[in-house]
Amino acid sequence: MTATAPSHDTDDPAHAPDAIGPETSAIEVGAFSPADLAADHAMASIAGSVRFLLEMTPVNADDARAAFLAHPDADPVFEYRELDVDPDVLDAQVAALPLDQVADATLAALLRNRQREMTLRVEMLRARNTPDFLQLSIAHYGAVLPELVTRAEDMLDRLPSGRLEHDSVGAVEFLAAAKAEIEHYRSIDPDVGIHAEIRDDVSGILVDGNTLLISSNAAVAGPRVNALLQHEVGTHLVTQVNGLAQPIRMLGTGLAHYDETQEGLAVLAEIACGGLTASRLRQLAARVVAVHSLVSGATFVETHRVLTGHGLPAGSAYGIAMRVHRAGGFTKDAIYLRGVLELLQHVAAGGVLDLFFLGKFSIQDLPLVEDLAARGLLAPARIMPRYLAEPEAADRLQSAAHAGDLVTLVNA
Numbered sequence: 001m002t003a004t005a006p007s008h009d010t011d012d013p014a015h016a017p018d019a020i021g022p023e024t025s026a027i028e029v030g031a032f033s034p035a036d037l038a039a040d041h042a043m044a045s046i047a048g049s050v051r052f053l054l055e056m057t058p059v060n061a062d063d064a065r066a067a068f069l070a071h072p073d074a075d076p077v078f079e080y081r082e083l084d085v086d087p088d089v090l091d092a093q094v095a096a097l098p099l100d101q102v103a104d105a106t107l108a109a110l111l112r113n114r115q116r117e118m119t120l121r122v123e124m125l126r127a128r129n130t131p132d133f134l135q136l137s138i139a140h141y142g143a144v145l146p147e148l149v150t151r152a153e154d155m156l157d158r159l160p161s162g163r164l165e166h167d168s169v170g171a172v173e174f175l176a177a178a179k180a181e182i183e184h185y186r187s188i189d190p191d192v193g194i195h196a197e198i199r200d201d202v203s204g205i206l207v208d209g210n211t212l213l214i215s216s217n218a219a220v221a222g223p224r225v226n227a228l229l230q231h232e233v234g235t236h237l238v239t240q241v242n243g244l245a246q247p248i249r250m251l252g253t254g255l256a257h258y259d260e261t262q263e264g265l266a267v268l269a270e271i272a273c274g275g276l277t278a279s280r281l282r283q284l285a286a287r288v289v290a291v292h293s294l295v296s297g298a299t300f301v302e303t304h305r306v307l308t309g310h311g312l313p314a315g316s317a318y319g320i321a322m323r324v325h326r327a328g329g330f331t332k333d334a335i336y337l338r339g340v341l342e343l344l345q346h347v348a349a350g351g352v353l354d355l356f357f358l359g360k361f362s363i364q365d366l367p368l369v370e371d372l373a374a375r376g377l378l379a380p381a382r383i384m385p386r387y388l389a390e391p392e393a394a395d396r397l398q399s400a401a402h403a404g405d406l407v408t409l410v411n412a
Contacts, residue, residue: 032247032377035101043111043118044249046093050085051208052121055128056327061203062217065318068304072314075300078326080129081201087126094118104377106368107248113256113365124327133328134294141259144291144334152288152337153310158407159282161311167222171198171214174205177225178212181233185241185383192383194237203322207236227275234385235266242381243359248372251359258360259332264339265356269385271340271400271409272393278410283320284340286312287333290324300325347401357381 032040058064058078068076097115102108120140127133169177178196185192196212205214205228212232220228239262243252254262267284270276286307293303300321307317323333342363347353355369358381372378387393403409 032107033103035098036104036107037247039098039102039111040107040248040250043097043114044253046090046097047114047118047250047253048209050090050121050125052125053206054081054202054208054213055083055125056080056330057203057206058322058326059201061322061326062215065315065322068318069314072304073301075325076322078129078322080327083125083128085125087122090125091119091122094122106371110248110255110361110365110368111250114250114254117256128327130328134331137327137329137331138295141331141335144288144295144331148288148334148338149292151341152285152292155285155407156282156289156310159278159285159410161282168219169222169225171216171218174218174220174225174228175214177229178214178233181229181386182212182237184386185233185238189241189382192241194233194241196233204319205232207232207240210237210240212237221277221279223277224275224280227270227273227277227280230269230273230275230385230387231266234387235269236262238383238385239265239357239360241383242357245382246359246379247377248359251361251378254360255362255365257362257364260335260339261343261356261363262339262360263336264341264343264363265353267336267340268343268353268397268400269387272396273387273390274392274396276406276410281406281410282312283316284337286310286317286320287324288337290320291331291334294324294329295331344401347397357384 057080059081060079064076064078068074094115097111099108099111099115102111117140120136124133124136124140127136175196175198182192182194182196185194194210194212196214198214198216200216202213202215205212205218205220207213240252243249243254246252267276270280289310290303290307293306298306303321303325304314304317307320308314312320320333324330343353346363355366355373356363358369358373358378361369369378400406400409
């Protein structure tokens with residue numbers, strides 16, 4: 001969701017763990033043409049005006065949860081906020097972007113890909129909570145291939161089932177922890193503009209732009225608090241700060257198909273800080289199974305039964321089914337497991353992660369971002385994730401990359 005001089009509690013990139021990447025020196029920022037930057041900034045302004053995840057999230061998810069768990073034989077009815085933007089106006093703005101004037105070939109490719117994706121997202125906004133939405137979601141986030149489903153089902157078969165974690169932290173306590181985490185980054189760069197707040201109109205915990213939104217009904221398992229902070233603040237907000245500090249502002253709002261790599265990077269943060277629990281891995285696998293159920297034509301009730309059949313508690317199964325069935329069928333949740341597996345393959349093959357902290361982009365666009373960095377067109381990171389300062393972080397990432405089996409990793 002929703003950007004850096006390297007920190008590790010210092011500004012010296014030479015102290016970065018070896019598993020994250022080689023030593024880097026400050027990059028002397030080159031210059032794009034005014035027309036290049038005008039097109040990028042215009043696109044970033046439009047993209048930043050759309051609160052996409054909030055538009056897809058029911059405002060009555062918590063109330064519907066209580067009703068459904070009391071009578072789990074009828075699909076819940078979700079309600080949504082009024083759209084903040086007019087899709088027709090947004091469509092015209094996207095079509096009018098002056099991309100023909102972009103001279104830099106690499107930047108032009110990145111922006112055109114994002115323009116196509118923005119057009120698809122406009123169609124998703126139009127189709128929200130209609131039968132047309134699901135196919136648009138599949139087009140956006142990609143099909144869930146049988147290999148991934150089989151892998152997810154195998155994880156669910158082998159991971160412990162039932163309620164694994166009993167102590168939890170409420171919204172107020174988690175907000176305090178989030179604010180303390182944000183203050184760590186402000187101690188490095190006082191101008192870091194990220195925030196956290198409790199909201200009554202969101203479900204769970206998510207990042208929207210530069211703000212961590214916490215549901216007033218949120219409950220986070222005690223062993224998961226730090227991992228969730230590294231996921232949301234240490235990844236989504238850090239890359240937002242770093243991305244907006246780039247000459248290319250779209251690295252802050254997100255280039256095409258950034259979601260999968262961004263969520264994969266956030267799960268890597270959970271691994272690196274030692275916070276990937278069996279319960280969390282089961283959740284990621286269950287999301288894939290739930291998306292597969294949805295795409296196969298299952299109702300909410302049927303998806304819920306599939307999940308409880310895999311040993312998930314009824315409340316946890318509701319949360320996953322809600323995320324997947326919202327808005328008419330939102331397939332985004334399959335990308336968490338797919339994204340982290342792809343990044344682990346990248347690390348196992350000798351790939352480094354340093355550039356991924358400069359903003360939000362897809363691993364498929366890494367060669368293009370590398371080209372920009374090699375030409376001195378990107379700025380150094382303002383901040384780097386706090387977890388990278390932990391001595392064990394690099395070893396944990398290398399172990400995960402070469403384990404080949406995350407179930408074995410969390411059981412160990």
